[in-house]
Amino acid sequence: MATTTLTSLRTSLPSPLTSPPEPPYSSSYISALSSSLLSLPSSPPNLALRTSSILLCRTSIKSILQALFRQYLDSSSSEEEENDNGGREEALKGILAILKFPLLKNSGSVKDRSYPIPKSYILPTLEKMAQDLATTLTEWDEDDEGRPLSPSVITSLIESSCSSLTSLLLPILSSLPPSPVPPLPPLLTSHLTPLLLSPLHLFPLLLQYPTTSPLLTFLSSSPLFLPSLSHTLSTRLLVKSASTSDILEVYLKTFSFFSPHPVPPLIKLTFNTFLKTRRDTVKQIIKSIMLPNGGINIKGQLLLEHTEGGVLERSVLDLLVGIFGSIKVLCNEYRRILSTRLIEDEGFATDEEVRRLELLKLRFGEGMLRECEVMIKDVDDSKRINRNFKGRSGTTGLVRSHCFWPKISDSSVKLVGEVRERVGEFKSHFEELKKPRTLVVSEGGSVELEVEVEGVKKNVTCDLAQASIILLFQKQREWSEEALENELDASGKIHKKLKFWVDCGVISSTSKGWRVNDALGGENNSGSLIDELEEEDDSGTEVFRNFIVGAVTNMGPKRAVEIHNILKLFCKGEVTYDWDIGKLERLLNDMVKEGDKIEESSGVYSKLQG
Amino acid sequence: MASFSTQAPTTATNPVKPQGESVTKRLQQELMQLMMNSEEGTTAFPNGDNLFEWIATITGSDGTPYADQTYKLSITFPSDYPYTAPTFKFVTPLFHPNIDVHGNICLDILKEKWSAAYSVRTVLVSLRSLLGEPNNDSPLNVVASGMWDDQVKFAATVKQKYAEAQK
Numbered sequence: 113m114a115t116t117t118l119t120s121l122r123t124s125l126p127s128p129l130t131s132p133p134e135p136p137y138s139s140s141y142i143s144a145l146s147s148s149l150l151s152l153p154s155s156p157p158n159l160a161l162r163t164s165s166i167l168l169c170r171t172s173i174k175s176i177l178q179a180l181f182r183q184y185l186d187s188s189s190s191e192e193e194e195n196d197n198g199g200r201e202e203a204l205k206g207i208l209a210i211l212k213f214p215l216l217k218n219s220g221s222v223k224d225r226s227y228p229i230p231k232s233y234i235l236p237t238l239e240k241m242a243q244d245l246a247t248t249l250t251e252w253d254e255d256d257e258g259r260p261l262s263p264s265v266i267t268s269l270i271e272s273s274c275s276s277l278t279s280l281l282l283p284i285l286s287s288l289p290p291s292p293v294p295p296l297p298p299l300l301t302s303h304l305t306p307l308l309l310s311p312l313h314l315f316p317l318l319l320q321y322p323t324t325s326p327l328l329t330f331l332s333s334s335p336l337f338l339p340s341l342s343h344t345l346s347t348r349l350l351v352k353s354a355s356t357s358d359i360l361e362v363y364l365k366t367f368s369f370f371s372p373h374p375v376p377p378l379i380k381l382t383f384n385t386f387l388k389t390r391r392d393t394v395k396q397i398i399k400s401i402m403l404p405n406g407g408i409n410i411k412g413q414l415l416l417e418h419t420e421g422g423v424l425e426r427s428v429l430d431l432l433v434g435i436f437g438s439i440k441v442l443c444n445e446y447r448r449i450l451s452t453r454l455i456e457d458e459g460f461a462t463d464e465e466v467r468r469l470e471l472l473k474l475r476f477g478e479g480m481l482r483e484c485e486v487m488i489k490d491v492d493d494s495k496r497i498n499r500n501f502k503g504r505s506g507t508t509g510l511v512r513s514h515c516f517w518p519k520i521s522d523s524s525v526k527l528v529g530e531v532r533e534r535v536g537e538f539k540s541h542f543e544e545l546k547k548p549r550t551l552v553v554s555e556g557g558s559v560e561l562e563v564e565v566e567g568v569k570k571n572v573t574c575d576l577a578q579a580s581i582i583l584l585f586q587k588q589r590e591w592s593e594e595a596l597e598n599e600l601d602a603s604g605k606i607h608k609k610l611k612f613w614v615d616c617g618v619i620s621s622t623s624k625g626w627r628v629n630d631a632l633g634g635e636n637n638s639g640s641l642i643d644e645l646e647e648e649d650d651s652g653t654e655v656f657r658n659f660i661v662g663a664v665t666n667m668g669p670k671r672a673v674e675i676h677n678i679l680k681l682f683c684k685g686e687v688t689y690d691w692d693i694g695k696l697e698r699l700l701n702d703m704v705k706e707g708d709k710i711e712e713s714s715g716v717y718s719k720l721q722g
Numbered sequence: 723m724a725s726f727s728t729q730a731p732t733t734a735t736n737p738v739k740p741q742g743e744s745v746t747k748r749l750q751q752e753l754m755q756l757m758m759n760s761e762e763g764t765t766a767f768p769n770g771d772n773l774f775e776w777i778a779t780i781t782g783s784d785g786t787p788y789a790d791q792t793y794k795l796s797i798t799f800p801s802d803y804p805y806t807a808p809t810f811k812f813v814t815p816l817f818h819p820n821i822d823v824h825g826n827i828c829l830d831i832l833k834e835k836w837s838a839a840y841s842v843r844t845v846l847v848s849l850r851s852l853l854g855e856p857n858n859d860s861p862l863n864v865v866a867s868g869m870w871d872d873q874v875k876f877a878a879t880v881k882q883k884y885a886e887a888q889k
Contacts, residue, residue: 658757659767666767666777666794681771685754 309340315348321365328369341366342382350386356393359386443480446472448518450484455510455556460495462488486516497545503537511542511551521555525609526601529583531559531576563618568632572616577602578609585619585628592625604706653699655687660700661709661719669718672697745803749773752841764846766797774799778810778846786854787877788816791884795825795849797842807836810845817876817883819856819867827852828862 308314308331317324317331318341331337349362363383367375375383387393450465465488473481490512498508527535539551559579563570574582577600584591584599593610597603610626613619619626656679663678664670670678676693683689691699704712711720750773756766766778776797782788794813800806810832812825820828831840831848861867869876 655754655758658760662757662760662765662767665765665779667769682750682753682768682773683757685750686758687754 309334309336311340311344311347314340314344318344318362318365318369321369325369338376338378342378345379345382346386350382356387356390359383359390360393363387440480443484444518446481447484447487450487451518454487454491458508460491460498460508460510462491483516486513490516497542500545501538501541503541504534507534507538509538509542509551512554514552522552524555524602524605525577525580526599527553527576528580528600529586531579531583535576563616563632565618565629565632570616570618570632572618574612575609577606578612581606581609582613582618585613585626590622590625590627595625652687652689656683656689656691656696656699657703657709659683659689660703660717664710664717665719669716671716672700675700675717745799745801746773748804749799752843755841756843761843761847763850764843766842766846769796774801774803776842777813778842780846780850780853782853783850787873787880788853791816791880804838804840807832807840808842808845810849815883815887817863817866817880818853819858819861819863819870820852822862826862828857828860 308317308327314331317328321328334340345362349359366379366383370376370379450469454462454465469481469484469488472484491510494509494511497511501507501509526532535553539553542551543549553576555575555577557576558573559576561572561574561579561582563572563582580600581596584596591599593607596606596610600606610619610621614621617629617632619628621627659679659682660675663675667678673693676691676696679689679691679696700710700712700717703710704717707720709720710717712718753766753768753773763781763783764778766776769775769777776799778795778797780793780795782791782793784790792814793816796809796811796813798809798811800808810827810829812821812827815823815825822828827849829845829848829852831837831845856867856870858867858870866876866879869879
């Protein structure tokens, strides 16, 4: 195999002394050239010399490239079938080989063979190559030989050539002395820069920062850099489908790229305008602050800034706060996330949070975060109360001060059985310790239960209300929903909780109500199932219901879409209406079914009369 | 050393010109409050997409001649609300000593005793209690105020007027 290649090469490649054939090149010449290029490091010195001299001495790189491109296009446009991709792949390999060519000089194996390309050739070659590539690609568009170039072909060509350009440029740029602008030949700059500044290439470069830092620095010397960056960001990143966390991550990369200088106003504006439209930006920012490690890890930067005495000219947080212009929004969101985190942490660990809070306080000021301080203190107090608790082991409580925690709703159902007893024990313990104060059981909490149905056991973690429900089924196998509601003193609130047990496979609905299964059902859901999102949704629903009733009572009958618009217009502030109309219609139908507030006839909702 | 403002205190006749935005914000807030904790027998909502024009509904309290009857009111907010009182007017005609045939209301807190601390909610609650406890010293409807002492006749008239209004 190796011998045949070498023989064919020897015959088809001219010696450096003879002049190579003029274009157009035959396809056999091209393929011989590209395969010799590919095997260059391992080929005999004589052959390597020939190949490289063709590329270096001749002014024909452009023609060769063009021939290769042509071959690539021919094979990709004519053969749509899968079986003949050989020509196409070969051509692509050849292109890549030519593009990678100057790099070979650095590889050890070539040096050992006293590879003949002098060092001073590298940059001129590169320059020439870039020039050729650029002209080839631009001329390609205008080619009128009856073969229309599909944009996707051009794209894939440019993409592959540019990715190799990037990969070969990077080490070169990295090896150059780190001056503000690498001393690249002006021709290279003028040809390569516009190419790399297109969104197609600039975006991956940005994503791969800091690996691509030298190249980006090189590009940033161009006056077109900022407009191109802004354009790239708005076309590739700041689109509806991109997730906010990804956007923030790129924002931070951009930030560190420009650091220690502030992010240029144009770029800042591009980001900020878009991020303002995102509902979850604040949440994501706060979440990233709160990630102990990884993620965007603003916290790390914050710490850094703090410890190094503000070496960074502007903190990342300042930047992000700048998006919203108000730190109150950020603080409120922080409070909410802190609350979930404290509630979820069963170990009552607060050290991390205290440290973070201290850092945030330095930035936001004490006043903004006083509530958070109380929340953390509550957790510490609870830890102490739990330590002194003398009741049945396994009961722990988190005592939350009213007014300081966000959104505490009272327990929706009356607790029963052991759940009630345990909570009662804890309550009397607390009231003994903190005499005039009392305890109200709130929604949520968690109970670990072992459910046994016909000898089969299963461990389930659920909330207090769900536990109360299943304890009732322990007494009696079958319940109607009304009877359960009466028992638990909760009308219309237990349906979802019952669903939880259906999902666990413990009960199922019957015509009369709910019944314990004969055997434990499927594992479609196990473990902790307290769905945060759904819980959140519920809080708004109550207010939306009132708005709906208020609207149809005072304004008269309305259709769903009108109600939707009314809510969008007026329901802002503490609770903001952000549903889509489908969800609203479901709520409206639910309300009609409940039958005590509104009624519907032919799509028009009105207040229930009488 | 504390400094004192030498400016004349703001009065209802000489209000600080508030920005339209803050009035809107205040109204928005009142609406949200109203929706979050509704008061029994009263409700109000913007009429159309103008936040300065509301419509309210009051249901008479049990044990009064107005029990189980619902009355509509219009509320118009001035551009310098809440420094100036909003205008409440009964749209549904009703027979009451302090309300005239055009629906105008005689209630001190809507006139000289208005304060920025009042809100739609407080006014609606006051109006609802005014229905059951009229102030017969300053009547707008003299016939009604004269009839008040004869509760049976009064209730019958109210009922008759209400039935007429429903037609």
